[in-house]
Amino acid sequence: MIRDLTDAEARAALPLKWGRAPEGTIPAWVAEMDYAPAPAISAAVNAAAGRGMLGYPPFDHPMVGGLEEAFRGFAERHWGWEVPAGSTTLTGDVITGMRLVLEHLCPPGPVVVPLPCYPPFRTIVALAGREAAYVELDPDAQTATLDLAAVRAHFEAGARTLLLCSPHNPWGRVLTRPELEAVRDLAAEFGARVVADEIHAPLVLPGSTFVPYLSVDPDGIVVTSHTKSFNTPGLKAAQIITLRPDDTEAIRSIPFEANHGYTGLGMVAGAAAWRDSDLWLLTLRQRLDVLREDLADLLATHLPQARMRPLEATYLAWLDLRAYGVADPAAAGLDHGVMAAAGHDYHPGLEGHLRLNIATSADRLAEIVRRLGVALA
Ligand SMILES: Cc1ncc(COP(=O)(O)O)c(C=O)c1O
CATH class of the missing domain: 3.40.640.10 (Type I PLP-dependent aspartate aminotransferase-like (Major domain))
Structure with missing residues (x-):
């Protein structure tokens, strides 16, 4: 029931989130989801x-x-x-x-x-x-x-x-x-x-x-x-x-x-x-529940020193990456094809954090975390 947008569909549907990302970069910053709208709303x-x-x-x-x-x-x-x-x-x-x-x-x-x-x-x-x-x-x-x-x-x-x-x-x-x-x-x-x-x-x-x-x-x-x-x-x-x-x-x-x-x-x-749209929302939360588990597994593989408190709500993960010694992990990610949100925008002066939007396909999420792992290695 939650339909993933293809890259082309996402570029058309989400001009801010996807439009700001250079070609080949996966956007995971602003709080929008790479999913088709709930059918009742579209209708x-x-x-x-x-x-x-x-x-x-x-x-x-x-x-x-x-x-x-x-x-x-x-x-x-x-x-x-x-x-x-x-x-x-x-x-x-x-x-x-x-x-x-x-x-x-x-x-x-x-x-x-x-x-x-x-x-x-x-x-x-x-x-x-x-x-x-x-x-x-x-x-x-x-x-x-x-x-x-x-x-x-x-x-x-x-x-x-x-x-x-x-x-x-x-x-x-x-x-x-x-x-x-x-x-x-x-x-x-x-x-x-x-x-x-x-x-x-x-x-x-x-x-x-x-x-x-x-x-x-x-x-x-x-x-x-x-x-x-x-x-x-x-x-x-x-x-x-x-x-x-x-x-x-x-x-x-x-x-x-x-x-x-x-x-x-x-x-x-x-x-x-x-x-x-209750059913759509229920399905969305089930999808996000799976994605937060995927995220934990992906972090363990690609960013084992990342710290994250349990994500109880939202699809916006707050990652503490200070162990990697990179002041601005979002900037490092951008150099490696991921556009995440810089932690210091949320807490001025705080280094080594970023906010990651996980509301995308499982494949994109895996690629996002893999790229961040390379960026911070
Ligand atoms: C906590 C919070 N409040 C407000 C907004 C923005 O809401 P609006 O577009 O209705 O101003 C956001 C968007 O991500 C948000 O996370």
Whole structure:
């Protein structure tokens, strides 16, 4: 059910991921998958385009195609979470939504950003005119967890917002209920806001359980979208989810000119993803489960000194390659026909790491790791 794209198909379908890679280089950087879209999404988008549904979406936060309804059903079926009706506000994409939330819902003061982080987190904090207060993950820690003592120290120094990524890219971790409760309690102590990016939530792999942040902390704010799990990032329709009426009112009062990036086709795609694509998603997670095992075997063969914590969610593996003594393994990989993401983009100053996108065919993954092995030998 998960169909691998050929190289030619991938070049046509994924112009950013594949277009940036020189001929002969295998791209394994940006978070897109080398798979054909879920059939229900293609069918819904094709039908909508066939009907000529290419106009502006209405202004007043409509749920065209039942996007919110579909998400509520998904959250109930997959996570047992009852999302109240009327808690979704549309925005173009998750990164825009996070920035708008920072600008309009979060108290003044520095913003705590755990590192390594998805690089745009740092950019949006700057765009929102805020100072970032970093909490660094010890690269030698057995388990990637949030250093709450460091978060507390930032709150004591005046920070009032925490950007959480749950499940975490690039840690690959699924934060547990006790961890989320501890975050909630700490934020409550300081009157701080927690903004959770849950875009990878449907990509929790067998063995781990996703806990929606808002099911633990109704004062939190979640931004999510169908686009990562269903490989639809070109179809813009992300969701800001707020349970506090004052938040919902404030976020919906943002002038249209500042929040206009969502599209009708994105809403159609989102509804088809959340409502009609469970089987495809299940099959995807089974495929990724096999690929993460393949990755462990391939690393043992070609990069035996690589270190990797268990990949609990996402298809983005965070590899510690410091044992090879190469400061920028992604640059070395590029010289040998693999385009991975440089670790220092996720954690400035951190050497010897890279983030590898494994959502490709088993053959390509094997070739990627073999080439990286040659690059670092
Ligand atoms: C954690 C995280 N948030 C947000 C995004 C981007 O989402 P969007 O394209 O909706 O801005 C990504 C993309 O890889 C991501 O990994």
